[in-house]
Structure formats: structure tokens, C-alpha cells
Amino acid sequence: MTPVLAMPVLAIPDRFFLDVVLFTISLFSTMIDPIVKQGVVTPLADPRDKALARTVRPRRIDEYVGQSAVRAQMEVFIEAAKRRGEALDHVLIFGPPGLGKTTLAHVVSNELGANFRQTSGPVLERPGDLAALLTNLEPRDVLFIDEMHRLNPVVEEILYPAMEDFQLDIMIGEGPAARSIKLDLPPFTLVGATTRAGLLTSPLRDRFGIVQRLEFYHVHELTTIIERSAGILDIHVARDGARELARRSRGTPRIANRLLRRVRDYAEIKAEGRISEEVAKEALTLLDVDVAGFDVMDQKLLLAILQKFDGGPVGVDSLAAAIGEERGTIEDVVEPYLIQQGFLQRTPRGRMATRNTWLHFGFAPPEGKTNETPHQMDLLP
Template sequence: MSDNPNDLRDVQPSSFRHIIGQRHVTEALKIAVEASFQEGKKLDEVLLCGPPGLGKSALVSVLAQELAVPFTEVLAQSISNTAELNSVLLSATDGILFLDEIHLLNPTQQHSLLQVLDKRRIFLSGGKSVQSIPVAPFTLVGATTDPDGLIGPLIDRFRIVLHLDYYSLDELAQVVRQRCLALAWKYESDLPIEIARRGRQTPRIALRLLQSARRVAVSEGAEEITVAHLLKSCELERVSTEGLDNMQQKLLGLLGPSGQRLNVLASMLGVSTKVLTKTVEPFLLRHGMIVKSDGGVRLLTKKGREHLATFVTE
């Protein structure tokens, strides 16, 4: 952990034992690290798959620390062409090269990356000649929220493919307690579980709620963060008892007895269909508040109607 941390961003796990949840992932990575040490070889390529906010980047940082190797993080979205990809690969050192949201590389870039992983060299064409440049023996670690965006041959080059799970209520509450302890933030005993109930099984969301509750506590000059502070912050930010944000609540309110089609909902909410399917709908579908008919119509369930009755949608 960081020395004298005073912000949530200052607190990051530094070893596998600090990771809460994702036990199947950490155990697989521990074995991979031990095997690489025993064989005196670099770690095999790793692909981490899972929804946003579950801690993929933190896991890769811990992996680098466990291996005691340099760690370079690059957002794939920032790579606009193959030349930029080659520059990233050539600048990588003997350690971990982490490509976050690796599926955002276009197919041409993915094929180019595939060739580099196979040959460990970059081939540059210049007129009638081809220049071959070796790359460092780095381990590529990719993280993706959309594995379907990766070409099959590239996925096959990752010898370790791991899928992260959503967090349980207890695990999420433990994440909140861990961060409060690291930051020396005093809190009411019921606060972590109340945050977890609204955290949508996602650490990033739970920690954002913790930060919001603390902001209210600080503004009131309180010495500890209480459930009352959390409730006030949720009211201000329009977060429901189940953690639904304002957009999700509005979506529930738009679903009448006959439901609505995706494009109609997107138009009514003023967002793209991609935003709706990637960020707004998943939790509602996963928790049975809405369902999709065979024709793609979104329908409100009994659970959705019950939750809708607990708040007023503007």
C-alpha cells in the first residue's frame, strides 16, 4: 500500500493477499508466477476478461509486483494505427506490457500484434526491403470487457485466459472496510454493508459511493462516516436503494405494460443504443428487473415494478 495515503486512488493492493474476491483468478496467477520462477522463463501471455470496475488493472499491477518486473500500461484506444502499435511494442521492456481494453485494437492491429507474439520481431517494409527488429521478451497481458471483439487467433495466443466474477455482498463490504482502514477513515459499523447493497457487485461503484459519503461527512464536520451520510449522498446523486443510477431508474420508468424497443428507449433517454446495452441495461437484466422478449422488446418484471415503486422517476 502507499505510504501515508489520503485519497482512495492512493490505496492499491501490492500483493495477491491484498486482493479481495476473484480467488480463482489470483490462485491461477499465483501458480503461473511460481511456474515461471521454477522454469526460469518469462510468464505466459495472460488475458483477463470481465465487466468494467472489477479490478483488472489492479490485478495486473499486483502481478508485476509479484514478478518484480517493470510494468507498462497502455490503453488500446490510444493506439490509432499499426505504426503507433509498433512504437509501443518496441518501447516495451523485459516485464509486463499491459494493453487495457485490448479489443479496441482494430483487426489489422490485432493481426500485427499476433505476428509479433509469434515471431518476437517487428517487420517493417521499406521499398523493396523488409527490416526485421527484435522486441524485448515482454509478457503481454490484455484486459477486455468484450472478448468477442478479439480475433480468434489472437485469443489463442494467450495461454492463460481468466474471467473475473462479480463480487458478493460480503466481498464488497470487505473492500470498503479495507480502504477505510488503509486511509484511517472512521466509519459507522453498518456503513460497509449498506454501501455494498448499493454497489451493484462492483468495487469501483462501491468505492465511488464511499467517496461520496465521506464528502458529505467532511462537509458536515463529522468525525466518522455514517449511514446517514451515505443516504444523503445517494439522494443528491439519485442513487436508489439497489444502487440504480438516475439513467437506470428512468429506463424502468419508461417501460410500460407493453415494454419498449431498444432504439425507442435510447431515443427517449437521449443516449446511443450502445451506451444503453453496455452500461445501462446489464445490471437491470442480471438482477431480473427487466427482460428481453424474443423480438428484442424490453419488458418490466415484477421485481422491476416493485423497485420502481420505491422512487419517483422524473
């Protein structure tokens, strides 16, 4: 008779194993999301970011944190329009992704007490798509069009008389029998948002009476945003923990709120749900977000310039090929923060690393290869 071999029972440290498994599960949904291709600190939005934004988004202008100059101007413009009983002039909001362009559009609508209609440039494929939106507007409604730089040129032509004269020019029929008719539209406010204002045509850009540029946020402003979001979401975060998250959020509220969610997962498993400075540091290290807010993609780009191109200059196409990334992603997503923080320079000959870049990665800056660029993070209180 063949003896039956008993399998040995492995002794596993229960608490450690459980911690690892639970934390892995809590992060799994983030790990499989396409946004991971860009990293947890990408300013691009994913569906969960949009759902969170609807929960924590400020409703009124006095709840809107940061962008003090923009806020002060919009308060005046909105109040003046309300007193005159008129539609607010058309507003163009531009700046890097994640800074609150959509949020500001919602705030404008709420302050005006108007209906809010939302769409985006790529969705408006045909003139009829835009005509359907415009003809259903009520007086003083706010129409928000995101990604204005991606509008179909044919659709854009329809928008000109609508913005300027509140009229819609449409063609009836085809061929020799075709005729143009004009439909009157109620006065409305178009709020356009774009990350690439330079791609807007001059005729379109000139039809916006109010143009606002959103800047990266200061650390103390992001700290306030994180504490406000934590209060709404019932997350226990200490002041120093919120500040640590703010320091690594790349000046971007969308990233700050995303890091808050991810660090909350860590804190629930490792720190009884409380986010202190130390807990925030541990979680962010696990997420590969360094002290400057750089993720793997940022480090990959900067190290490529240092190690493969001797600090630059290097053309963006060569750089994209070297790190296996698309040119558009580098220009729109990765570079703005690096340039603003003084880690990257755009020159006529290409991209160059700054002195800060060499020092950040522990290298001695070579003579004559860099300019003395102050670390911008030191300038943000």
C-alpha cells in the same frame, strides 16, 4: 431631501445555511464533471477515480479482494512462471467496467517483479506506435493494453507474431523496393483488458494462453474493500456504514470507492466525519442512489420499459430513443448490472422488465408479462 431607505437585515439560521453551503461546495466538483451524465454509480472512470485507484490499489495478490477463482488460478500461473524463469503466458482479462482489470494487471506485474508498461487500444493508431513500445521492452516485462477491442486492425496484425513468436515484422521502404525484416523481441507478457470480449477477433483471442473473466462482487467483498480504502484514506466508517455503501455499489469496486468519497463529504459536514449506516443512507438518498443501487439513469430506463412499452419487449434502439441515451451506453454501462441483478431480460424480441422490476417500483406485475426471476441481490451474501 430624499430620505435614504435602509435595507432590512435578513435573519438567516446560521448553522443550517452554513451546512447547506459547505455541502454544496464539497459536491460541486462532482456535479460539474461529465461523469454526472451517467450518474454517481456509473462504472465508467473519471480522472479522480484513477487518482484514487493509484492510492488504494492492492499491490500484491494476497491483498486483492474477491474474484477468488481468478486469484487462485493466477497465483499458480505466476509462481510456475517464476520458478521456470520464463515470461508468464499472455493474459486476457474481460468483464464489465470498474471490476479491477487494470488493478489485476498491476498485481501480475508486481508479483512477477517485472516492469509495467501501459497503453490502450485507441492510442495505438499506427503500427509504428506499437513497434516503438515492443522494441523498448525488457525480458519478462508486462505490457498492458486496455480496451483491446478498439485496436486498429493494422496494428493488430503486427501484434500476432509478437505474441506468438516474440518477433516484430516491419516493412522497410516503399513500393517495389520495400522489404520485410524480422526483429527478435525479448520474451514478454501481454495483458489485455476489454469490456467487450465478443468484439475481439478470433486470431487475437486465440493467442492469449490465460483468459480470465471478472464477475460482479459480493456485498461482503465490497464491504472489505470499502473498509480497506477507508483505512488508507483515514476515513472513519462503521461496519454497518461500509455495508450500506457496499449494498448500493452495484457489485463494482470503482463505484464503492467513489461512493465512499462522496459520503465522506456528507459526513464531514453532517456527522463529524463519521459514516454510520444512517449517515450513509442519508447521503445516498441525497445523491439519488436508491436501495438497489439504481441511479436516475437506471430508473429512467426501467420506468420507460414499464410505462412506455408496457413492460416490453422493446428493441434497444427504441429504448435509446425513448430515454435520449446512446445505444452503446445502454448496452455497456447500464444494462449489465440490471440483467445480472434480475431486473432486466434480453430476449430475441427485445428488452423486457422482470417481476422484480414491477415490484421495485410498486406496480403489480401483469399476468403473462414477466418470468419468475429471483432477485439476484438476495443470492449475494
